[in-house]
Every structure is written in C-alpha cells, then in structure tokens.
Amino acid sequence: MKILIIQKKFMGDVLVTSTILPLLKEKYLDAEISFLLEEKYAQILIGNPYIHQVIFFKDSLKGTLSEIRSEKFDLVIDLYSKLETALITYFSGANKRIGFFKKYTQFFYNYPVKRTNQVKSKNTTLGIEHRLLLLEPLGIPFQEAFPKVYLTDEEIRNAHEVLAKSGLSENDPLIMISTFGSSEEKTYPLAYMAELLNYIASYKPASKILCNYLPSQKHLFEELLTLISAETKKLVVQDFDTKDLRQFAAVTRLCKCLIGNEGGATNVSKALGIPTFTIFSPHIQLSDWAWSSRPDVDRFLHVADFVEGAKGYPDFKPFFLKDKLEKFLEKTLV
Incomplete structure (x- = not known):
C-alpha cells in the first residue's frame, strides 16, 4: 500500500504531523509512506524510520501534481487542507482521500473530517489530536501519540x-x-x-x-x-x-x-x-x-x-x- 502524507510547511506542524506515521505503519505493515512538504522543512524528518521517501513541492502546482500522480498512491492524507493541497489530493488518483472539513475543500476528499474543540488527553493538544482524527476513517482509534526527532x-x-x-x-x-x-x-x-x-x-x-x-x-x-x-x-x-x-x-x-x-x-x-x-x-x-x-x-x-x-x-x-x-x-x- 502506498500512502502520501501532506503537510506543506512550518517546522512545528511537520513535526507534530509525524505522530501519525507509526500508527499508520502499525495498521498497514507493508505500507510505503511518502511525505510531501516544502524542502526547507524536511530537516525535521531526517532519520524517521517510518518514511519511505520525501517529496518536495515544485515551483508549480502542475509540476507537483504530475509527480504525485506518477507515484500512484492508494491513500492520501492531507493535513494541510488548503485549496492547493486539496486539489493535489483530489487529482492524485488515490482511492482514499482524507482531509479536514472546510466548506471550500470538503468536496475534494472522500472523508472530510471535522475538527473538535475538546481534547481527549491532558498530555496531548488539539494540534496533535486533530491530526489523529484523520486516522479514524481508517479504523485507527485515538491513542496518545507524541512527535519524535531521530538523531544519527x-x-x-x-x-x-x-x-x-x-x-x-x-x-x-x-x-x-x-x-x-x-x-x-x-x-x-x-x-x-x-x-x-x-x-x-x-x-x-x-x-x-x-x-x-x-x-x-x-x-x-x-x-x-x-x-x-x-x-x-x-x-x-x-x-x-x-x-x-x-x-x-x-x-x-x-x-x-x-x-x-x-x-x-x-x-x-x-x-x-x-x-x-x-x-x-x-x-x-x-x-x-x-x-x-x-x-x-x-x-x-x-x-x-x-x-x-x-x-x-x-x-x-x-x-x-x-x-x-x-x-x-x-x-x-x-
């Protein structure tokens, strides 16, 4: 199974997004997980054992979408959920497309997920738990999870x-x-x-x-x-x-x-x-x-x-x- 994670930018957001990777790998043991983001934020992912490859945004939407379509992903999880990434998700060719519910992007996903304002754990945050919510359509229940930086x-x-x-x-x-x-x-x-x-x-x-x-x-x-x-x-x-x-x-x-x-x-x-x-x-x-x-x-x-x-x-x-x-x-x- 080929999975694409999208979190375009910001170091903290990319780091927090990485919490879902081990949970996905546990669910899909044979999964190849790719991560799409801007190149300058990729440092935080170096050494992460759950990532098969990192893909960078191109100068144009057409260039980015062309590479994504060529990879033939089965599942795309769009954690950025802006119009640009919603379009990439929709035209990726993936059968399963998950992203956050917004009035202007909900139509691009099979599973538009609504954010909640209530945290389930005192040790996590909405920043983490919103990302974990995107796993629920895959039958992955909530559990405490935290970002990790891997050093060589x-x-x-x-x-x-x-x-x-x-x-x-x-x-x-x-x-x-x-x-x-x-x-x-x-x-x-x-x-x-x-x-x-x-x-x-x-x-x-x-x-x-x-x-x-x-x-x-x-x-x-x-x-x-x-x-x-x-x-x-x-x-x-x-x-x-x-x-x-x-x-x-x-x-x-x-x-x-x-x-x-x-x-x-x-x-x-x-x-x-x-x-x-x-x-x-x-x-x-x-x-x-x-x-x-x-x-x-x-x-x-x-x-x-x-x-x-x-x-x-x-x-x-x-x-x-x-x-x-x-x-x-x-x-x-x-």
Whole structure:
C-alpha cells in the first residue's frame, strides 16, 4: 500500500504531523509512506524510520501534481487542507482521500473530517489530536501519540565536537535557552529574559548556558548580553553556535534541559525527551501546543495563568516564573 502524507510547511506542524506515521505503519505493515512538504522543512524528518521517501513541492502546482500522480498512491492524507493541497489530493488518483472539513475543500476528499474543540488527553493538544482524527476513517482509534526527532550516531558525535570547541562536554551541566521566538510577538521581552537568565545563573550548582538564536537575531543576543549581570555573563557561552536545525537538536540532546520561548526549539526539545520549560506568547493557546510525553517534568507557562485579563507580554513579569523555574531546575539539574 502506498500512502502520501501532506503537510506543506512550518517546522512545528511537520513535526507534530509525524505522530501519525507509526500508527499508520502499525495498521498497514507493508505500507510505503511518502511525505510531501516544502524542502526547507524536511530537516525535521531526517532519520524517521517510518518514511519511505520525501517529496518536495515544485515551483508549480502542475509540476507537483504530475509527480504525485506518477507515484500512484492508494491513500492520501492531507493535513494541510488548503485549496492547493486539496486539489493535489483530489487529482492524485488515490482511492482514499482524507482531509479536514472546510466548506471550500470538503468536496475534494472522500472523508472530510471535522475538527473538535475538546481534547481527549491532558498530555496531548488539539494540534496533535486533530491530526489523529484523520486516522479514524481508517479504523485507527485515538491513542496518545507524541512527535519524535531521530538523531544519527554521526550527528551526536558532531554535537560533542561542537561543545568541545567551546571547552564543554556533556559532563558539564548544560542548559539550552530558546532565547527568542520566531517573531517579535512570540519573543519574551529582552529585559524579562535577562532577569530569567540571572535567575538561572544564580541557581546552584551553576550551569553553563547555551543561547540558541537565528543568525538574523545575533544583534538581539548582543543586546541581551548588555542586560544580564556580570556573573551571569560568565556562565553564558558566547561563542556557541549551531549551523542548522539538526546540529541544534543534537547539541540539545546533550543538555540537561531547555528553557525559553515557545516555538520550534521547544517542540524539538520535547520530541527529544529533554525536560522543557516553555514560555508561551500571549496569543498562543496552551491547548494548541502544550503537549508533553513527560508531564512529570515539562512545564508550560502562560500569562493568563497569572494575570486575569492580561493584555500581553508586559504583564508577564519574570518574578511570576521564578518559583516554578527553580522547581524545574531542581528536578532537572541532577
């Protein structure tokens, strides 16, 4: 049986979509599962043992559809469910076509599935459970499932080399920081993040702090350095850098925990099984992305939990987080 999964873009969405792959393989033991997405998001799927091949969107809809039709898929599951992917699904030639119910796309699927607003498990989220819903037409019942990132031995060896360049090893207590979000509205204010770093640095035993950020955010990191204390600055590894998502994931795998802004970094950390302390942007709902396969240690904080009627990040004072942060560090820095 040949199965095509479609999730066009966004690292977090592609990662969460991968939760359905082992369940499909369990149902269809002989299945060849292909994944259609934009090429720049494919890093997160490297090493996934359930994927037979990865297919990239072409420059034109005609080019993409031509390749999909040539593969002769039996089943297409469209998790993106926009007009473009609905058309690809419909004209794919597959006998079974599953996607999310929308007024303008429902006609392209044999099985248009309506989303629900109620989660079935406190450890998953709507982001995960909506994807699991698309398996129900195949007779695959709901069960807890979580994303997983697969690293190679070579990537782990390379991560050791990256740390060694900064005079570090996995024997050092290392804390990874998701320093900034992907946009300003998803970034905890710099002055507040500086206070959190000071809290982390004051916790004993002292840990080395690795600050992850995009090349375009280097100026923000340099500004952040001017806001932290001299003692904190001694613990921040200032020459640390990773060249891509895979290298970041491998280095994070060697850390005690990850702390910081919700986004790709926190989702990768959780998918690696690393204890994760997530600060949610005011406009992101916990019910969408606060999933955890380790609910005993992972922590999710939202301003709405502290300030009734909060307007935004200015209300999310660092001292609200301090007690929970210290308890998190107490659990993870052992």
